[in-house]
Amino acid sequence: MGEKVPKKMNLKEIGIEKIILIAIAGIILLLANxxxxxxxxxxxxxxxxxxxxxxxxxxxxxxxxxxxxxxxxxxxxxxxxxxxxxxxxxxxESVLNKDLSEERQTEQEKNSDTQKTNKNEKRQEETILSDSVGNSAPYVVKELxxxxxxxxxxxxxxxxxxxxxxxxxxxxxxxxxxxxxxxxxxxxxxx
The missing domain is CATH 3.30.300.30 (ANL, C-terminal domain)
Structure with a gap:
């Protein structure tokens, strides 16, 4: 049987558009890295x-x-x-003000209609200091x-x-x- 000889490719066969696309992809990968x-x-x-x-x-x-x-x-x-x-x-060590998170659940029953109503309330408070530029930082309660x-x-x-x-x-x-x-x-x- 005959041996397969690898085919040599020249620039004309690849096409200039493909070469440009490969170069652009390479540049994008380099910039991302x-x-x-x-x-x-x-x-x-x-x-x-x-x-x-x-x-x-x-x-x-x-x-x-x-x-x-x-x-x-x-x-x-x-x-x-x-x-x-x-x-x-x-x-x-800085001790920060902790966020307050409160959750309430209430149930109500109506006897005549035998209907139950569940209510969930969530309340959260966060203490953050902000300056005029918009930078924010947590509130420090004390420093140890x-x-x-x-x-x-x-x-x-x-x-x-x-x-x-x-x-x-x-x-x-x-x-x-x-x-x-x-x-x-x-x-x-x-x-």
């Missing part, structure tokens, strides 16, 4: 910016707490230099500050058990953290 790719990149960028802002806010919050604690502890009798490190369990996971305090004078206990108690009272999440250490070079 480009717009999806662009949207994916912009979403990733927005998420990174949001995480960066949140991290910066957490760092500023922790830094402010550490500075306040250092300032207070340096003024305690028996305590010299102080260094503090605070870690967080979570970031700042980040929860503290642990505190390390390194200070001069911590070798004295009374001073160390005072420092530990001060941190407990200020931050509401249990004693097993606070560690008071003797600062290196302290006499």
């Amino acid at each position: 480009f717009s999806e790719w662009k949207n994916a990149i912009s979403e990733k960028t927005e998420k990174k910016e949001e995480k960066t802002v949140q991290t910066d806010q957490n760092d500023a919050y922790v830094s402010a707490l550490e500075n306040k604690l250092v300032h207070i502890l340096e003024n305690v009798d028996g305590v010299g230099r102080v260094e503090v490190m605070i870690t967080l369990k979570s970031s700042k 500050e980040p929860e503290i996971a642990g505190i390390i305090i390194s200070c001069e004078g911590a070798e004295n058990k009374v001073v160390a206990a005072s420092v530990l108690e001060a941190a407990q009272v200020l931050f509401g953290v249990s004693a097993n999440h606070i560690k008071v250490l003797k600062m290196e070079g302290a006499k």
Whole structure:
């Protein structure tokens, strides 16, 4: 039997119209993929910016707490230099106003005609803030500050058990953290 030889096609057989249609379809597919790719990149960028802002806010919050604690502890009798490190369990949290959804069902019976009437009423309320441009956001009821996971305090004078206990108690009272999440250490070079 004879072998089949593949047929070679030239541009005249395909036709210029078909080539143009194929090229246009290819361009449309490329543009569609480009717009999806662009949207994916912009979403990733927005998420990174949001995480960066949140991290910066957490760092500023922790830094402010550490500075306040250092300032207070340096003024305690028996305590010299102080260094503090605070870690967080979570970031700042916003509590939003929840939507109210209420549903009522009522039934009425008429004895003479033995006819039943059912009524369903639905009521929903949403609290959303809008600006003049038309942007809207949920209503924030309150904001919860980040929860503290642990505190390390390194200070001069911590070798004295009374001073160390005072420092530990001060941190407990200020931050509401249990004693097993606070560690008071003797600062290196302290006499």
